[in-house]
Amino acid sequence: MEFIHSRAADLKPSIIRQMSQRRGPDTLDLTLGQPSHTPDPEVLERALQRYWEGPPGYTENAGLLGLREAIARHHELQSPQSVVVTVGSEQAVYLTLSCVIEPGDEVLIPEPGYPAYRGIVQFLGGVAVPYPLVETEGFGPNVDALEALGTAKTRMLIWNAPSNPFGAVPTTASTERALILAEARGWSFLSDEIYRDLVYSGERAQLPSELSSAIFIVSGLSKSCALTGFRLGYVCGPQAVMPKLVLANQLMVTCAPRLSQLMALEILAEPERLTAHKPFYAEARQALMDRASDLPPQATLRVGDGAFYATVDVRPWLSKKRGITTLSLALDLLAEEDVAVVPGVAFGIDTGDWFWRLSYAAGPSSAAEGMSRLARFLSHRKIPADI
């Protein structure tokens, strides 16, 4: 242990992964935000053809120029110099933070939220400052709360739209207010838009097409195009800073895998592919909503406007006195009904222990079957008397 840096020694396994690993061969798995589709074989075939045409090796550290041009067009940016291609969007978050924050800097992160934000900030020696996602605002951020949390040490605000775990899509008004606030206070603004093509109702706010000196957009094709296994993401940011991100990318990964980049190139040549799976998720989302009335009245299902996540508020079944948490309840659900969900505590130790997250990425029939099993489990489960 003495040879391990304290920041590595402090790392904890992801609760999402742990839940997912506990499933048996027949478990109905509603844990991972992982599409059940495989990537389109036709696109893969075309990408492979291009791959064999060569050259087959490393690409530029920033990614293939043609791909960066396509990404810049997709985000209405003028120059491919604003883009760095990464190994999944998670690496894009890591890369950006590694080039922006100093040890001790504070980063405002949404919580309950995507757990990697906290992990990455802390791993880089920063201080994660969670900002609440408020039920009264559809689990979107409250900009007044953000303003109050900022200090002289705040360096960056992380924004996630649509969000994990709530699928919330912040309004244009709150996004604009947050951008103005970040600019006025001298904070960088990182917009994680990995679910940008999965919005079922309402509209996702567009960021200004020319990125100001401190705005970064992170996204990728994992979720909308079922490319999780290809690990293809990117970050768009101010041209003055991007050359440094390219150098850092070189240190971390050299470049994203060429074949994955060629896949992305093929997909972006036919942008309608980005939303091709959306009707499938919309159907799964509807299947969940159709089963909401099966749940006992003490449980509340909330289905956000985007991403492929829903939550079930299980507070009535929890008990501090008896040690019943969202995690222990989820383990009981797994044992009794063979269905795996993610306990809310995975998205925020202090803020998330009141709900389960269900991923409906697995499709309509899994979503419907999962809800039936959940409803049966909760209906038979006694509500602890001390609550």
Ligand SMILES: Cc1ncc(COP(=O)(O)O)c(C=O)c1O
């Ligand atoms: C909000 C958010 N950002 C980023 C990612 C990472 O996606 P990937 O690295 O597969 O592109 C995820 C994955 O679950 C996510 O939920």
